[in-house]
Amino acid sequence: MDSRIQELIDMTRIKFGLHNYYLQRHSFRRDVNFFNETVYRFGMEWFPNQVTEQEADDSNPEGTASIEINVQSRKFESAIFVMGKTYAEEGIMFANRNTEDIIKWVEDETGLKYGEQFQIHKEEEGEVHFKECINGVAVSPSGSIEVNFDQEGKLTFFAVHGQFPSKExxxxxxxxxxxxxxxxxxxxxxxxxxxxxxxxxxxxxxxxxxxxxxxxxxxxxxxxxxxxxxxxxxxxxxxxxxxxxxxxxxxxELNWIEDVSAEQAFSCETSPDSFPISKMEQEKCxxxxxxxxxxxxxxxxxNWILKTIHRDKGYIHAVLRGNKQDxxxxxxxxMIMIDAKSLQVVNYMDxxxxxxxxxxxxxxxxxxxxxxxxxxxxxxxxxxxxxxxxxxxxxxxxxxxxxxxxxxxxxxxxxxxxxxxx
Structure with missing residues (x-):
C-alpha cells in the first residue's frame, strides 16, 4: 500500500480509537468549491471486528465508522458511526458532555474560532449544531458543523460542511x-x-x-x-x-463517480471541473x-431561456427556465447535461x-x-x-x-x- 495512504489510515485508527475495527474499504474523491479550488478527500469505512460480511441490502452494519479527511489540510471533515453506535476505545470522548468542551474540541479539530467563524445554532439531547458566521454575522451560503455523542459522551457523529473563509x-x-x-x-x-x-x-x-x-x-x-x-x-x-x-x-446513463488516484490526490491535480468554459464551448453548448x-x-x-452553464463531474450542466412564468x-x-468532451447532450431532468x-x-x-x-x-x-x-x-x-x-x-x-x- 502507498505509504501516504497508510499514514492517513494509521492516523485515523489512533485518533478515533478504532482498535476494535478493521478497514473494509477506502477511496479518494474530489470536488471543486465555489472559490474554484480543487479539494481532495480520503474516505474510509471501518467495520467492527465482530462483523464479517456486508448487510444483505449492501448497507453498512451498525457501528460502522465512516470517516473522511481532507487530504491537503489533514483535517477530518466527517466521522459518522452508523445508527449512533460506537465500539471505539480511547477515541473521542466528551466525559462531561458540556457545550464548552465540545466547542473547544471543534476549535482544535477545525482550526476555526468560536464567535468569529462559527456559533451555536441549536442544542438537543446528545447533539450540538453550529452554523458558520463571520464575526458573529450569518453567512450565505451557510456552512455547518454538527457533533453528536452517546450517553457515555463518546463521539457518534461529526460533520463539517461549508467554506469558513479566511479574513483575506x-x-x-x-x-x-x-x-x-x-x-x-x-x-x-x-x-x-x-x-x-x-x-x-x-x-x-x-x-x-x-x-x-x-x-x-x-x-x-x-x-x-x-x-x-x-x-x-x-x-x-x-x-x-x-x-x-x-x-x-x-x-x-450518467457516470457521477470519478476514479481518483492517490497520485492525483496527493499532488492536488487540478480538476477539469475548475477549468473556465471557453467561448467556443459556450457557443457549442x-x-x-x-x-x-x-x-x-x-x-x-x-419558450425556454438558457440561464446558466457550469461544470460538474465531467459534464456541463445547462439550467433553463420557462420564458413565461406563472x-x-x-x-x-x-436541467440539461452535456458531455464535456463531445459537447453533446446526454441526459436531462425536467x-x-x-x-x-x-x-x-x-x-x-x-x-x-x-x-x-x-x-x-x-x-x-x-x-x-x-x-x-x-x-x-x-x-x-x-x-x-x-x-x-x-x-x-x-x-x-x-x-x-x-x-x-x-
Missing amino acids: IVKEETYLLSFEKLEHLTKEQLKLLEYPSFEQKKLFPVYAVEEVYVTNDQMTKTFEIFVDVRSYLQIDKAIYWDKPINGLFDRK VIAVSDFLRQEYLKDNG NRVFQRKL NKPMLEVFDQFQAPEKVTVNKEEAFEKMKELFELKPYYVYDFEQKQYVLCGKLDCDYGVNASSGDVIALDDL
Whole structure:
C-alpha cells in the first residue's frame, strides 16, 4: 500500500480509537468549491471486528465508522458511526458532555474560532449544531458543523460542511441598512403567489416576500444566485429554432463517480471541473441545447431561456427556465447535461412531473385584498438581518441585509398566516 495512504489510515485508527475495527474499504474523491479550488478527500469505512460480511441490502452494519479527511489540510471533515453506535476505545470522548468542551474540541479539530467563524445554532439531547458566521454575522451560503455523542459522551457523529473563509476574502464594512431605508424595496418584493397546501390539496393566493439580499449601497442580489455553491456562467439567452428535428432523443446513463488516484490526490491535480468554459464551448453548448429542445421539446420554440452553464463531474450542466412564468411558488425548470468532451447532450431532468401534481389541487379562491392592504398588515413582520454573502463577481464576502418574512397574507380572506403552516 502507498505509504501516504497508510499514514492517513494509521492516523485515523489512533485518533478515533478504532482498535476494535478493521478497514473494509477506502477511496479518494474530489470536488471543486465555489472559490474554484480543487479539494481532495480520503474516505474510509471501518467495520467492527465482530462483523464479517456486508448487510444483505449492501448497507453498512451498525457501528460502522465512516470517516473522511481532507487530504491537503489533514483535517477530518466527517466521522459518522452508523445508527449512533460506537465500539471505539480511547477515541473521542466528551466525559462531561458540556457545550464548552465540545466547542473547544471543534476549535482544535477545525482550526476555526468560536464567535468569529462559527456559533451555536441549536442544542438537543446528545447533539450540538453550529452554523458558520463571520464575526458573529450569518453567512450565505451557510456552512455547518454538527457533533453528536452517546450517553457515555463518546463521539457518534461529526460533520463539517461549508467554506469558513479566511479574513483575506471578507470585505469588512459597517452595517448601514434599516427597514425605513428599504421600505420602497420591501413593497417591490411583495408578490402575489399561489402557495400549495399538500395537506388540504389546495392552492392559496398569498402575498409573500420574495427574499432578497441588499448591499449597503442598496444594490439587490437575488437569493437564487447565492444558494449554489459552484462557479457558473450567466447566459440568459432565449432559445429559438427554424424547424424541429424528427426522432426521439437517446438518453444515456450518467457516470457521477470519478476514479481518483492517490497520485492525483496527493499532488492536488487540478480538476477539469475548475477549468473556465471557453467561448467556443459556450457557443457549442447553446447549439447542443437548441438541438435537444427542437428534438425533445419541438413545440416549445421560444419558450425556454438558457440561464446558466457550469461544470460538474465531467459534464456541463445547462439550467433553463420557462420564458413565461406563472404566479405559482414552484416554477418550471429544465436541467440539461452535456458531455464535456463531445459537447453533446446526454441526459436531462425536467421538474414538470412534480408541478403537474398541483394541477389536481383545488384552484385558489378569488383575490379580495390588494397589495397595499397586504403590505400594511405585514410591515411589522418583515425581517432585515445582516449577512455576509459571497459575491462571485467580486470574489469576496460582502455585507448585506437579507430582507425576508416568515408570514404572508391570504389574498382571499385577508388573514395573516405563517407560511410554514401551509
